[in-house]
Each structure stands twice: as structure tokens, then as C-alpha cells.
Amino acid sequence: MKDIKICVIGLGYVGLPLARLFSTKFPTVGFDMNQKRVDALMAGHDATLEVSDELLREAIDKFGFVCTTDMEKIRDCNFYVVAVPTPVDENNRPDLKPLWGASETVGKVISKGDIVVYESTVYPGVTEEECLPVVERVSGLKYNRDFFAGYSPERINPGDKLHTVEKIKKVTSGSTPEIADIVDEVYNAVLVNGTHKAPSIKVAEASKIIENSQRDVNIAFMNELAKIFNAMGIDTHDVIEAASSKWNFIKLSPGLVGGHCISVDPYYLIQKAQVYGVLPRVMSNARRLNDGMGDYVAGQAIKCMNKKGLVVKDAKILILGITFKENCPDIRNTKVVDIYHTLAEYTKNITIYDPRADREQVKREYGVEITNGLPEGKFDAVILAVAHKEFLELDVRGLVKEGGVVYDVKGILPREIVDARL
Numbered sequence: 001m002k003d004i005k006i007c008v009i010g011l012g013y014v015g016l017p018l019a020r021l022f023s024t025k026f027p028t029v030g031f032d033m034n035q036k037r038v039d040a041l042m043a044g045h046d047a048t049l050e051v052s053d054e055l056l057r058e059a060i061d062k063f064g065f066v067c068t069t070d071m072e073k074i075r076d077c078n079f080y081v082v083a084v085p086t087p088v089d090e091n092n093r094p095d096l097k098p099l100w101g102a103s104e105t106v107g108k109v110i111s112k113g114d115i116v117v118y119e120s121t122v123y124p125g126v127t128e129e130e131c132l133p134v135v136e137r138v139s140g141l142k143y144n145r146d147f148f149a150g151y152s153p154e155r156i157n158p159g160d161k162l163h164t165v166e167k168i169k170k171v172t173s174g175s176t177p178e179i180a181d182i183v184d185e186v187y188n189a190v191l192v193n194g195t196h197k198a199p200s201i202k203v204a205e206a207s208k209i210i211e212n213s214q215r216d217v218n219i220a221f222m223n224e225l226a227k228i229f230n231a232m233g234i235d236t237h238d239v240i241e242a243a244s245s246k247w248n249f250i251k252l253s254p255g256l257v258g259g260h261c262i263s264v265d266p267y268y269l270i271q272k273a274q275v276y277g278v279l280p281r282v283m284s285n286a287r288r289l290n291d292g293m294g295d296y297v298a299g300q301a302i303k304c305m306n307k308k309g310l311v312v313k314d315a316k317i318l319i320l321g322i323t324f325k326e327n328c329p330d331i332r333n334t335k336v337v338d339i340y341h342t343l344a345e346y347t348k349n350i351t352i353y354d355p356r357a358d359r360e361q362v363k364r365e366y367g368v369e370i371t372n373g374l375p376e377g378k379f380d381a382v383i384l385a386v387a388h389k390e391f392l393e394l395d396v397r398g399l400v401k402e403g404g405v406v407y408d409v410k411g412i413l414p415r416e417i418v419d420a421r422l
Helices: 015-022 035-042 055-063 097-109 126-139 177-188 201-232 236-243 263-275 281-291 291-307 336-343 361-365
Strands: 006-009 028-031 066-068 078-083 117-120 148-153 169-171 194-198 318-319 350-353 378-382 400-408
Touching: 006 015, 006 097, 015 028, 015 055, 015 078, 035 066, 078 097, 097 126, 117 126, 117 177, 117 378, 126 148, 126 201, 148 177, 148 201, 169 177, 169 201, 177 194, 177 291, 194 336, 201 281, 201 291, 263 281, 281 291, 291 336, 291 400, 318 336, 336 350
Parallel strands: 006 028, 006 078, 028 066, 078 117, 117 148, 169 194, 318 350, 318 378, 378 400
Antiparallel strands: none
């Protein structure tokens, strides 16, 4: 343990907080292919806001934390942690290219006796069947003879300042019992609430994928209930409040399911299940239902406008929020874009206001213009899509014209100012 030197590959929402935390106990280098990202971090600012400027500066100045794009500067590390994205393609099939690329990087610098730990969310088997053969091929070393591996699934919750990385209980695993102990010790050295050591890498991989799949299925059930109760003229949130008075009712709310985790990870297990001849109907149906909620919300808002005698064609509409969740700048797989595109079939007078999202990033990713400042004037309809705290302080009713519509996707606005909610 005394000679551990860590390299975290991938300095995004997962990698940077972990690398910063490791740096408090071990010599740590962060590696990323994006020079602009590395320069910003070394200047002391994390655009994702997952690590405060103060903590980042402390890691650099006090603990010697370094971020780099130079592969030579990570060659003397002996404990590599891979924290790159695991997206899906346009057909919702797992895209392992980032993992393959990171594994090639590891293969170019790994030495005998070193350990590589994967944190990226994957289906069971990816680490040993897809990633480690790449490391073997590039390095010329033999897995579990010359180098070793582990898997410790990330549990970062973007924007969550309560369940920060040092407070998360982590699952760990290793390719041999001895390596499992070492991996567990390294993570335990920086975690407040310790670890759960899984019996194998595949078990650790599976534990992560079902965490997000379970949440996806549960939210899909609430979304289905919302559709049923909306059709019946019953307020879904009132139903949930009543039902939650029972001690064993699990209180969840309907909503948009975006982001890099819940809206993506189930597809990894769905595809792998089919390889084994199992058709995961519940998971597949949950994904289809949740993926369609943006279009459903737009349709409900249009229905509400029609009921109030508002002409939807060329109507002036304001959408509050574009990020996939509240109080963070993360726009990955946001379903608010689906609301926008459905409404855009009827009107081009749509304004998206989000004080936290990066305008250039939204434009680049989705081809949509947003504003970071509250627009002037009044609107025919306002749709609150994201529960940023800034929106809770707004006079939302004051943003609509007389007779206009306020639609609350999140169910957080005062009842007396809302015309409808999901």
C-alpha cells in the first residue's frame, strides 16, 4: 500500500472527484485526452461543478495532484483506474469504444505487477472479456500473471452535495483474492463509509447495472400510473401522497428519465441478456415507456392549452430547464429536448431558459439555442421541466399571459398557480 501510485483515466463527472479524493492519500495523476479540460482543471476550475475550486486547488497545491494528456507522465503509476463513459449508439446498443480506447492507453503504460481497476458501468463480463484482452494485446503482458485487475462501479450522483464520493459505500472486487484485498484496501483508505467486497468482478459489474435498472423500472411504473390517472382526471401526486401513508409503500414520483446512468445502463443488460436467450420484457418495456415521456409531457401541455382556448400554432412557450436533473449543469441524454422537439412541430416561438447549462455545449450536442438569463415578456405557456432552485424563487405565474398555461413536470410549484402537472 505504501508504494501505490494512482492514475485515473477519464476526468469527467466520475473520474475527477475520485482522482481528487485519491490524491489526499496517494500520489495521483489524472489523465484525459481533452487538453482544454486538463488546462481548465490545472487552472483550478471544474466546469462540471462536481469538485469545488477550493478542493481542486487544495489537491493541486497541497497534495500534488496533476492532470495531464501526456502518456509519459502516467507510465510510472501502478494502480490504474478507468472512469470513461459507456454510452449507447443510435440503436441503443452498447458502445464500448471509450472503454477500448482507455484499455489501449493502459496497455501502452502498464508494467508487470500493476493493477487496473474499471469503474465504468457495464454488463457482466465486459471487464474480462472486452477490456483486459485489449490491455494484453497492447502491452504484451498476460492477465493474472503479469498484471491484475479489479472492478469498482462508480456511484457518483451528479449535483448531489450530500452523497459525495468520499461518503459513498463502494463495491470492490479483484481478479484474484489477493488483488481483491489490495483493491479493497486502496478504496477503504479514502472512503468514510467503507466498501463491500464482491466475490468476483462479474458480481460487481452486475450489482451496478441492476442499481440503475431497478430505478428505471420503478420510475416507469410511476410514469405509467401518471398516464392512467391523468386520463381519469386524478392528480397523480395526490394519489402518491395518500398511498405513502402506508409504512411499506415506496414513495417515488413520475418524471423524465435522462442522464448518463438510468436512461442508458439498462440497455447494456438488455443486450447481454438476449445473448443468453433471455428476453428482459420488464426492463425493455420500462425503457420504452420512459424514453417516451418527453413527447407525452409536450402532448399534455398542448392538451391543456387547447382546453383553455389557446392557439398552439405559433404560441409563445417558455421551457424552464434543459439539464437532465436539478441543480447541476449536466445535459447528458436530457429528455427536455424531446419536449422541445415535439412542441417545435407546432411553434418556433420556444425559449429554453436554464441558468446552469452551458449554452455552447447545448448547441453543439442538440442543435438547440438556450438562454442563461430570464427572458423578458410574457408567454402563452410555461413548462417547468427541471427543479433548479432558481426556478423555485421565480414568480412563474407572472411569466404567463392572462389565461396562459403553467405545466409543472416536477410537481413542485404551488398548486394554486399550476394548470396541470405530470
